[in-house]
Amino acid sequence: MMPSLFLAHGSPMLAIQDTDYTRFLKTLGETYKPKAIVIFTAHWESGVLTISSSDNEYETIYDFGGFPPELYEIKYRAKGSSHIASILETKFKNKGISVHHNMTRGLDHGSWTLLHRMYPEANIPVVQISVNPFLSAKEQFKIGEALKGLGQEDILVIGSGVTVHNLRALKWNQTTPEKWAIEFDDWIIKHMQNNDKDALFNWEKNAPHAQLAVPR
Structure with a gap:
């Protein structure tokens, strides 16, 4: 049984800093061992809900500038899961939510910096989902409702952003x-x-x- 988590990714520096928060993320990763991870990232916006749907290893996207060179050397080599993406598509369509698929997009820092601290081995399949900023809060809630039950299938759902x-x-x-x-x-x-x-x-x-x- 997996929870749903809302986690702040903040600065990309959390990938290399040793703080109370990064130690908390490490503890989360030691506590929860999901069979797959579904993550909504605030750094991927699109007008239609879009799901990463490839089984391939993700590219690590460095969507930031002016940070220490060691940050740009980190490769988070998680793979995707077309199977999990298909499950998500079915759940969304059952709620009347249209989805697109993306076979090429990598993991942006809203995803990989958190996952690097939680699951450094990158051995858990990850499916990344975009955020549609044009929807109302009520419509956004409907998207979350569509994913009800994933935790019972040992799939960890993460919302990455800040309030x-x-x-x-x-x-x-x-x-x-x-x-x-x-x-x-x-x-x-x-x-x-x-x-x-x-x-x-x-x-x-x-x-x-x-x-x-x-x-x-």
Whole structure:
């Protein structure tokens, strides 16, 4: 039985840094041993939900610049799974969700930096799924609902991203989070814990500092 996880990938540096968070990721990987991994990455956006569908080894995508050379030397050599991709397609179509397939896209840093810390051997098949930024929160929830039951098949589902993402407001030398970011994050957590879907579906209007926390 596998859970569904929402994990922050943050900076690509998490692939090489030793922090409380990277040690937490290592512990997650030691705790959960799935037969396959399905990961939604915030760094793959598309107008139609798209599934990586090849059985081949993924290319490691370095979709960042200005970082230490050792980051660009990491190769996360996981393979895909057309079988798992087919299962996903069926689940989505049963919910009336259209999908496309992509046979060539590699793993971007929203995927491989996390997986490198959790499963460094890269010996678990991975299927990457794009995010459609044009959908409402309610429509996004429907996508998640379609995947209900994967955990019972020992398939680990990961959402990779962050709740607060405003690089223009980032103060690189500041070590404590901004009050507005904490208030937004706390609001999301509170309403998730209360399963208040109506509030969450309208987070852009209801959550404090929503446009500052997640500018589009």
